[in-house]
Amino acid sequence: MTNKVYFTPGPSELYPSVPEHMQAAMANKIGSISHRSQQFKDIYAHAVSGLRQLLQLPDNYEVLFLSSANEIWERAIQNTVEHESFHLVNGSFSKRFYEISSELGRKATKYEVAFGEGFNVDKIEIPASAELVALVQNETSSGACMPVADINKIRAKAGEEALIFVDVVSSMPNPALDYSKIDSAYFSVQKCFGLPAGLGVWLLNDRCIAKAEALVAKGISVGSYHSVPSLLSKAKANQTPETPNVLNIYLLSQVLDEMNKKSVDAIRQETEAKAKLIYDYIGSSENFDIAVKKPEHRSPTTIIANTKLPASEVNKRLAPFDMAVGSGYGSYKESQIRIANFPAHAVTQVQALVYKLQELIG
């Protein structure tokens, strides 16, 4: 038994009601039901309608369930890129999407800025031949984010046929995306939805679907069981091609009910208020300083601080008080900490973390 509160960037703290929903799932033997049964189809439909409501998704968008964001990177390339993709890169995960495109034999080009920096969109030139433009709204490794107003400028810079993909893995539902300015967005549930890992959610519009169908018509492989046409044909019947993560789809549907009851606006306001508490503290600390220099590029959900004390020592001091923050990513493991500020983190928990850090570290 542990009372530890995880401020790690994912997996992270579970949404407070998850244990209760787990118990209900066990009591109702959700783990044993067939994924072709009406009971499962109702769970699936419940999760999709909850997502549509929370994310204010337009009708020309579909919701697909995959295993992870990593899988969505691979499926996105397979299903929408014949020759060339273009990537904005400013950290490890945006770089990984770029690499996956190359690994799948496409020509991947990029516009890269240093780790921890955001983008000056006016400077970006997008090759007219790029079929997919990959934007990272929130780079989990570095804490740099892209304001929605900047995302909305990209369409005018890309080729008419280009599909604009937005990585909101560790920020959704915080950014109020304008879905008419993009074609796809995706995330995984172990971040802001406060669930165990093992479920990726892919939102994609009719233009992405038409592109996948066009590739199929040309005889190009778009993958097998998790191709867009295969996923869609099952999604229309509230199912997936494979036996999916039924338990997590159920938990998602339940957490979405609560998030919708609270309202996405209230979640966003609370996220901003908690982010301010954390940034104000880091900004005034003697040990920490804010890693992302431009305020407009500072993520409200994954907050990164440079630390003089090694990150492992910060966590060692927090441990007796049942709190853990994330270490830095990759080569920043000891020189940065990452603090997740997700909907599952209560204001009182964030206040307690800031208070403890102040007391223990200064």
Ligand SMILES: N[C@H](C(=O)O)[C@H](O)COP(=O)(O)O
């Ligand atoms: N930390 C990654 C990121 O933020 O992009 C993330 O783990 C990718 O998601 P999956 O592990 O669900 O593939």
Ligand SMILES: O=C(O)CCC(=O)C(=O)O
């Ligand atoms: O620490 C993180 O950002 C998550 C790490 C992760 O998912 C990965 O490295 O694959």
